[in-house]
Amino acid sequence: MNISPVALARIYEEDFKQDMAALKVLPPTVYMRVTDNIPQIISFIKTIISSGQAYATSQGNVYFDVNSWGKRYGVLTAINPDTQDEAADSDKRHGKDFALWKAAKPQELSWNSPWGKGRPGWHIECSTISSAVFGKQLDIHTGGIDLAFPHHENEIAQCEVYHQCEQWGNYFLHSGHLHVKGSEEKMSKSLKNYITIKDFLKRCSSDQFRMFCLRGRYSSAVEFSEESMEDAKNLLQAISSFIRDANAYIKGQLVCDPVREDILWERLANTKVTVKAAFADDFDTSRAVAAIMDLIHHGNRQLKAVTKDAGSPRSSVVYGSIISYIEGFFSALGMSFEERQVAVGGDKSAVLSNVIEELVRFRSKVRHYALALPEAADAAPVEGAAGAQGSKQEQKEKRKQLMQERKPLLEACDSLRGDLAAFGIHIKDRAAVSTWEIVEGGQTEKQTEKKS
Numbered sequence: 001m002n003i004s005p006v007a008l009a010r011i012y013e014e015d016f017k018q019d020m021a022a023l024k025v026l027p028p029t030v031y032m033r034v035t036d037n038i039p040q041i042i043s044f045i046k047t048i049i050s051s052g053q054a055y056a057t058s059q060g061n062v063y064f065d066v067n068s069w070g071k072r073y074g075v076l077t078a079i080n081p082d083t084q085d086e087a088a089d090s091d092k093r094h095g096k097d098f099a100l101w102k103a104a105k106p107q108e109l110s111w112n113s114p115w116g117k118g119r120p121g122w123h124i125e126c127s128t129i130s131s132a133v134f135g136k137q138l139d140i141h142t143g144g145i146d147l148a149f150p151h152h153e154n155e156i157a158q159c160e161v162y163h164q165c166e167q168w169g170n171y172f173l174h175s176g177h178l179h180v181k182g183s184e185e186k187m188s189k190s191l192k193n194y195i196t197i198k199d200f201l202k203r204c205s206s207d208q209f210r211m212f213c214l215r216g217r218y219s220s221a222v223e224f225s226e227e228s229m230e231d232a233k234n235l236l237q238a239i240s241s242f243i244r245d246a247n248a249y250i251k252g253q254l255v256c257d258p259v260r261e262d263i264l265w266e267r268l269a270n271t272k273v274t275v276k277a278a279f280a281d282d283f284d285t286s287r288a289v290a291a292i293m294d295l296i297h298h299g300n301r302q303l304k305a306v307t308k309d310a311g312s313p314r315s316s317v318v319y320g321s322i323i324s325y326i327e328g329f330f331s332a333l334g335m336s337f338e339e340r341q342v343a344v345g346g347d348k349s350a351v352l353s354n355v356i357e358e359l360v361r362f363r364s365k366v367r368h369y370a371l372a373l374p375e376a377a378d379a380a381p382v383e384g385a386a387g388a389q390g391s392k393q394e395q396k397e398k399r400k401q402l403m404q405e406r407k408p409l410l411e412a413c414d415s416l417r418g419d420l421a422a423f424g425i426h427i428k429d430r431a432a433v434s435t436w437e438i439v440e441g442g443q444t445e446k447q448t449e450k451k452s
Contacts (some may be wrong), residue, residue: 003097005109006035008094013293014299023206024278024334032132034125037132038111041120044128044162045100049120049240053161057091060103064157073157075170098154125153127162129341137162138170145174145219173283175218180224207335208232214285235293242296243337244351244435245294245303246323250316255432259302264318268325271295282286284331292329295322356425356436363413363427364434370409 012440020027034041045062048054074080079096099121104110110117116360136159143152152172159168164188178187180194187194200209206263211232216222248254271291278287299322314424327337417427427436 009033009035020090021169022201023197023209030223032129032133034129037125037129038120040132041124041128042101042113043156044131045124046114048100048158048161051161052166053157054100055093056101056115059089059091060101060118063092063097064100064154064161065093066098067094069157069161072160074153075156076153079149079153087209098123098150100158123151124158126151127158129154131159131162136165137168137334140171140173141169143175145176148172148174173218174243176216177220179221179223181227183224189225204229204233205236205237210333210335210358211235212291214289216286216328218285219282233363235289238293239296239330240337240437242300243323243326244437246299246319247432248435249303250313250319253435256303256305258313259315259318261315261318264299264302264315264322267295267298268318268322270326288329294325296326311358353438356438359416359420360427360434360436361394366409367413367429367434370406370413373402373406 017027045054046065049056049062052061054064054189073096077260101113101115101118101124102121103115104117104119108119141155156168160166165396180187212224212228213222215228215232215235222228245254249256271294274291275288278284278291281287294346299319330337413421417429420427425436425438427434
């Protein structure tokens with residue numbers, strides 16, 4: 001089957017958009033295609049030629065003359081054009097000159113231009129399109145560390161000549177590569193040492209991948225492995241578990257000894273300072289996440305001292321503030337730990353969530369009925385000591401009989417909880433409610449089933 005290059009590109013473009021949506025990456029404000037901007041690219045090249053910083057050859061190529069402009073070439077990577085040898089077996093003037101326009105090769109996609117049929121060079125499309133959208137200056141430019149040279153160096157050269165400006169880009173953020181464990185090479189299709197996003201999301205969640213990335217510096221290489229993804233999953237579960245327990249504490253469903261509010265308020269304030277400083281230090285997300293986990297650790301320590309004294313005062317405000325800060329932190333990073341979070345599972349996840357909710361609600365009703373036994377104090381008063389004693393004995397016998405009759409119901413509830421746990425669905429029975437969570441691929445869905 002024959003397919004045009006443009007149609008083939010559209011297929012991969014849509015595939016890319018779907019993968020980014022599955023990873024919860026926000027779409028750009030505008031999509032720009034090279035094939036839609038060929039006239040603008042040709043005009044951009046013409047301006048560079050007229051400034052004296054590029055030249056056309058008899059073979060139909062156009063090159064940027066690095067030596068004639070070399071004052072700022074190498075600003076990112078300290079490349080010195082004066083040390084480059086003359087080009088051999090090429091129509092370039094100098095070895096470091098790079099193509100703005102390439103003459104067409106047989107059966108290659110090409111467009112008409114003042115220099116003959118051809119196509120844009122590797123770097124010129126980025127300069128032209130970014131200039132069309134942002135004008136003569138960029139604030140932040142990102143890309144992999146392997147693009148610093150020559151791609152970003154060449155973009156800078158083209159744009160500063162075209163716009164006649166001193167500094168085109170204010171900041172360049174170069175990200176490290178993704179490596180497979182044990183490999184010195186970056187993950188890439190050409191080396192066949194990669195995993196596709198679709199295959200990854202069959203067993204891990206997008207939040208799990210985000211947590212994996214957050215644990216390292218964006219500018220450093222990161223190693224992908226089963227162990228690293230398991231670590232990310234465990235962190236997500238720890239965060240989700242804390243938020244669930246803290247919410248239960250706020251609602252009075254989890255009773256514990258009085259907490260040291262002063263310590264928690266201080267920990268929260270220190271965490272905010274540490275996180276802000278970490279992000280200001282070249283987006284040190286690893287240090288920021290460590291600070292959040294330390295806050296959770298101290299919050300959990302205060303909730304572990306469970307007491308039977310239901311009259312203990314609760315510190316709802318401090319725990320509410322901690323939850324709000326943690327959820328806000330991860331929400332800004334594209335992750336969610338809110339009450340109605342949807343579990344991983346594709347199109348059927350909402351249905352699955354509703355089914356489990358109904359199942360847990362039914363179990364909660366059965367369990368509540370099985371535990372609702374009459375107390376001796378509920379008995380009506382009876383005349384005389386002997387009558388009262390007899391009534392208490394009857395109540396005791398009746399309670400014992402009901403306990404025996406309802407024991408299979410409680411056993412069935414326990415059995416169901418155990419069976420569901422085997423599938424990653426965990427039910428926790430509290431005094432008046434039952435809470436549940438799904439753990440699937442590292443993402444936790446949590447829901448509280450209220451007492452009927």
